Amino acid sequence: MKNDLESFSYDARNKLYEEEYEECSTDEERDEIREKLQVIMDWYEDQGFDTKYEVRTAAFSLDRLTG
Numbered sequence: 001m002k003n004d005l006e007s008f009s010y011d012a013r014n015k016l017y018e019e020e021y022e023e024c025s026t027d028e029e030r031d032e033i034r035e036k037l038q039v040i041m042d043w044y045e046d047q048g049f050d051t052k053y054e055v056r057t058a059a060f061s062l063d064r065l066t067g
Contacts, residue, residue, distance in 0.1 A: 002044060009040045 015021050016030045 002047065005040065006044055009037050009044070013037045 013034060016025075016033060022030070
């Protein structure tokens with residue numbers, strides 16, 4: 001699960017630099033998404049491999065990332 005989260009975060013961040021994504025979003029929107037992805041990536045780096053699934057899912061509820 002951690003590998004999937006890490007892969008998703010890096011993939012999503014890299015896509016924000018692709019022309020097709022730049023054409024349909026503003027700089028501000030991409031910056032906001034980058035900031036939220038950085039929260040995920042920072043959290044990921046702080047977690048051990050034995051972190052329970054419930055802790056991981058609670059940490060990234062939609063409210064936390066969009067609020």
